[in-house]
Amino acid sequence: xxxxxxxxxxxxxxxxxxxxxxxxxxxxxxxxxxxxxxxxxxxxxxxxxxxxxxxxxxxxxxxxxxxxxxxxxxxxxxxxxxxxxxxxxxxxxxxxxxxxxxxxxxxxxxxxxxxxxxxxxxxxxxxxxxxxxxxxxxxxxxxxxxxxxxxxxxxxxxxxxxxxxxxxxxxx
Amino acid sequence: xxxxxxxxxxxxxxxxxxxxxxxxxxxxxxxxxxxxxxxxxxxxxxxxxxxxxxxxxxxxxxxxxxxxxxxxxxxxxxxxxxxxxxxxxxxxxxxxxxxxxxxxxxxxxxxxxxxxxxxxxxxxxxxxxxxxxxxxxxxxxxxxxxxxxxxxxxxxxxxxxxxxxxxxxxxxxxxxxxxxxxxxxxxxxxxxxxxxxxxxxxxxxxxxxxxxxxxxxxxxxxxxxxxxxxxxxxxxxxxxxxxxxxxxxxxxxxxxxxxxxxxxxxxxxxxxxxxxxxxxxxxxxxxxxxxxxxxxxxxxxxxxxxxxxxxxxxxxxxxxxxxxxxxxxxxxxxxxxxxxxxxxxxxxxxxxxxxxxxxxxxxxxxxxxxxxxxxxxxxxxxxxxxxxxxxxxxxxxxxxxxxxxxxxxxxxxxxxxxxxxxxxxxxxxxxxxxxxxxxxxxxxxxxxxxxxxxxxxxxxxxxxxxxxxxxxxxxxxxxxxxxxxxxxxxxxxxxxxxxxxxxxxxxxxxxxxxxxxxxxxxxxxxxxxxxxxxxxxxxxxxxxxxxxxxxxxxxxxxxxxxxxxxxxxxxxxxxxxxxxxxxxxxxxxxxxxxxxxxxxxxxxxxxxxxxxxxxxxxxxxxxxxxxxxxxxxxxxxxxxxxxxx
Numbered sequence: 144x145x146x147x148x149x150x151x152x153x154x155x156x157x158x159x160x161x162x163x164x165x166x167x168x169x170x171x172x173x174x175x176x177x178x179x180x181x182x183x184x185x186x187x188x189x190x191x192x193x194x195x196x197x198x199x200x201x202x203x204x205x206x207x208x209x210x211x212x213x214x215x216x217x218x219x220x221x222x223x224x225x226x227x228x229x230x231x232x233x234x235x236x237x238x239x240x241x242x243x244x245x246x247x248x249x250x251x252x253x254x255x256x257x258x259x260x261x262x263x264x265x266x267x268x269x270x271x272x273x274x275x276x277x278x279x280x281x282x283x284x285x286x287x288x289x290x291x292x293x294x295x296x297x298x299x300x301x302x303x304x305x306x307x308x309x310x311x312x313x314x315x
Numbered sequence: 316x317x318x319x320x321x322x323x324x325x326x327x328x329x330x331x332x333x334x335x336x337x338x339x340x341x342x343x344x345x346x347x348x349x350x351x352x353x354x355x356x357x358x359x360x361x362x363x364x365x366x367x368x369x370x371x372x373x374x375x376x377x378x379x380x381x382x383x384x385x386x387x388x389x390x391x392x393x394x395x396x397x398x399x400x401x402x403x404x405x406x407x408x409x410x411x412x413x414x415x416x417x418x419x420x421x422x423x424x425x426x427x428x429x430x431x432x433x434x435x436x437x438x439x440x441x442x443x444x445x446x447x448x449x450x451x452x453x454x455x456x457x458x459x460x461x462x463x464x465x466x467x468x469x470x471x472x473x474x475x476x477x478x479x480x481x482x483x484x485x486x487x488x489x490x491x492x493x494x495x496x497x498x499x500x501x502x503x504x505x506x507x508x509x510x511x512x513x514x515x516x517x518x519x520x521x522x523x524x525x526x527x528x529x530x531x532x533x534x535x536x537x538x539x540x541x542x543x544x545x546x547x548x549x550x551x552x553x554x555x556x557x558x559x560x561x562x563x564x565x566x567x568x569x570x571x572x573x574x575x576x577x578x579x580x581x582x583x584x585x586x587x588x589x590x591x592x593x594x595x596x597x598x599x600x601x602x603x604x605x606x607x608x609x610x611x612x613x614x615x616x617x618x619x620x621x622x623x624x625x626x627x628x629x630x631x632x633x634x635x636x637x638x639x640x641x642x643x644x645x646x647x648x649x650x651x652x653x654x655x656x657x658x659x660x661x662x663x664x665x666x667x668x669x670x671x672x673x674x675x676x677x678x679x680x681x682x683x684x685x686x687x688x689x690x691x692x693x694x695x696x697x698x699x700x701x702x703x704x705x706x707x708x709x710x711x712x713x714x715x716x717x718x719x720x721x722x723x724x725x726x727x728x729x730x731x732x733x734x735x736x737x738x739x740x741x742x743x744x745x746x747x748x749x750x751x752x753x754x755x756x757x758x759x760x761x762x763x764x765x766x767x768x769x770x771x772x773x774x775x776x777x778x779x780x781x782x783x784x785x786x787x788x789x790x791x792x793x794x795x796x797x798x799x800x801x802x803x804x805x806x807x808x809x810x811x812x813x814x815x816x817x818x819x820x821x822x823x824x825x826x827x828x829x830x831x832x833x834x835x836x837x838x839x840x841x842x843x844x845x846x847x848x849x850x851x852x853x854x855x856x857x858x859x860x861x862x863x864x865x866x867x868x869x870x871x872x873x874x875x876x877x878x879x880x881x882x883x884x885x886x887x888x889x890x891x892x893x894x895x896x897x898x899x900x901x902x903x904x905x906x907x908x909x910x911x912x913x914x915x916x917x918x919x920x921x922x923x924x925x926x927x928x929x930x931x932x933x934x935x936x937x938x939x940x941x942x943x944x945x946x947x948x949x950x951x952x953x954x955x956x957x958x959x960x
Contacts, residue, residue: 147645149592149641149644150638154638157638160630161630164612164627166691
């Protein structure tokens with residue numbers, strides 16, 4: 144039987160590697176999941192003079208998408224965000240560390256999927272939300288509790304796997 | 316037009332690979348000489364067409380053809396020509412093309428240099444290589460077409476990752492791949508032996524020089540990668556236990572075990588089945604490394620590709636190639652060779668110990684690298700395994716290995732005597748002990764690990780001296796020693812030099828992280844560094860802030876270092892370009908941090924004692940390998956096939 148040992152061990156290894164293909168090593172679980180969304184009050188990009196804080200979005204589930212105009216990957220998820228917005232998902236933006244203030248011009252050019260954007264110029268609110276890089280997207284439920292988080296660009300696949308089941312489960 | 320020509324050539328090469336992977340194997344099975352003869356032209360044709368494809372891609376890069384997606388994503392009009400050339404293999408697609416080019420190169424070399432092999436064995440070796448080539452060419456054509464067009468073409472490219480714009484990167488990937496892919500030759504020899512159903516010392520003699528040369532390339536590739544990281548990542552580290560590095564270390568450890576067990580197989584006709592298994596395992600590690608890097612299943616500082624379709628394809632390839640080989644191994648379990656008869660104190664038993672320790676090291680690296688994946692797959696959450704684990708498990712495994720390295724070459728085959736060995740090594744032991752105390756004392760701090768490392772390094776070096784001085788030479792003088800013997804001793808000396816370098820730099824490096832205004836100074840390891848300010852300095856595809864740092868040595872000499880902070884035009888990415896003054900006794904390393912306003916900068920200075928020994932040791936190891944592979948006995952006609960079957 145000894146001669147079959149290498150093959151058996153190899154098969155086990157293969158099974159793990161196969162499983163690994165469907166896992167994302169960069170996906171770090173957020174300690175905020177199941178906790179109330181961290182508060183902030185920030186100026187609104189689209190409406191100068193107004194401010195936004197997460198409490199205002201309560202009542203229905205909503206998404207907070209952390210992005211920046213200088214971020215290439217954010218551009219990759221943009222078409223999907225447009226699609227989400229068109230399907231009625233309430234998408235809020237956190238315009239993160241946009242020192243050059245390019246966001247408004249960029250959104251005017253490529254289309255704005257957001258209900259509104261909160262401007263987090265010094266990145267402080269991002270730190271409170273545990274943002275490690277852009278893009279990151281949070282799902283917050285009707286009661287203001289963080290339900291899911293995704294680091295990296297959103298896509299149909301990610302959406303169907305991580306976000307859509309939670310929204311359906313809530314019956315919304 | 317040229318890119319389409321390249322794409323077409325790849326497809327032709329794939330068809331030729333199919334021919335090479337089937338007809339010769341059928342011919343060998345049925346004894347059909349004309350089918351077996353197909354292998355040679357098919358292999359040479361494959362090399363020609365893959366070479367053409369590679370040249371087409373290089374041409375697209377050199378001429379800035381941004382209508383090719385790969386060029387647009389990885390090059391830039393201002394990129395200097397040499398980096399445009401290296402950008403050819405800077406992307407996933409390009410590096411896989413390099414992979415198949417190397418495989419075709421090895422195969423072609425084998426067709427030219429293997430005329431003395433029995434026709435059947437030769438046809439099988441080439442057939443197996445053809446099958447491996449089919450897998451990888453299909454991978455490139457189906458999932459990673461490097462010639463994909465981008466319409467409309469962008470005005471300019473997105474530039475090559477600035478990290479890859481470095482002299483170390485010109486040769487690191489080709490060398491590494493030559494090593495990875497080179498192990499396919501010993502793998503093919505192993506499969507041919509299983510198909511032949513005959514396993515003897517002659518087999519080991521055929522496979523051994525090829526394995527050694529592949530090992531040399533891998534050694535050089537890893538050393539260059541480490542040298543690149545040292546200079547380019549800006550904090551002077553030379554090994555990070557990063558999954559990508561581990562992916563190259565695993566085949567190296569397996570390959571090192573293999574070249575040692577091949578010695579037993581060739582010289583004594585023993586451990587044949589084990590050696591054959593190691594040949595498969597070593598190539599499996601090469602493929603596993605390719606899978607780990609190319610699939611993105613592990614997070615790594617240089618995670619390049621992250622496409623499940625590609626990962627799935629390579630995994631399937633791994634399953635077929637290695638799974639199939641291991642099945643064949645189990646089914647036609649190799650018998651033959653001399654009975655394993657040797658004493659406790661013998662070259663054979665020491666080489667068995669070498670294999671056991673190297674494979675234990677391999678297992679720990681593999682476990683550490685895949686552990687996060689295992690836990691995640693089983694739903695136990697996310698962990699990361701870092702340098703503390705690897706440092707903790709590597710020292711206890713390598714210390715006994717290094718101790719035995721000095722003794723192995725002095726021990727006779729079959730049966731030696733511990734008393735004789737102790738007698739021959741008595742002065743080496745005393746000398747190594749003295750150095751183990753004296754060197755740390757001279758550095759001003761006696762640390763147990765430093766003493767251990769210096770002892771082991773010196774012990775091996777003295778062992779090499781004893782081995783050369785009391786060599787079992789047939790004539791007189793060192794000249795008459797065979798190159799194989801010289802190669803072994805030089806490679807072992809290289810290992811010793813590397814151990815000394817690693818020990819001293821890990822234990823005695825020092826650094827300062829300071830804010831410096833014009834005229835400020837900082838003292839480190841007896842040297843005085845004076846900051847003379849930083850000025851703008853345009854490069855070909857970046858602008859740099861270049862600082863002038865004047866260094867005064869303890870002896871009163873002085874020189875100037877120019878560390879840079881670069882900002883690349885295409886992406887705006889920042890890069891730290893450290894300035895290094897290299898010396899035999901150590902490096903001085905200055906890197907420029909952030910601009911702190913006014914004329915002040917944060918500056919990091921390092922003293923890295925003996926760090927250069929690390930790469931010098933690697934170079935010696937490679938040189939030793941080349942010497943051994945060029946030994947006369949591999950160029951002579953093989954012994955007639957009357958070896959015990």
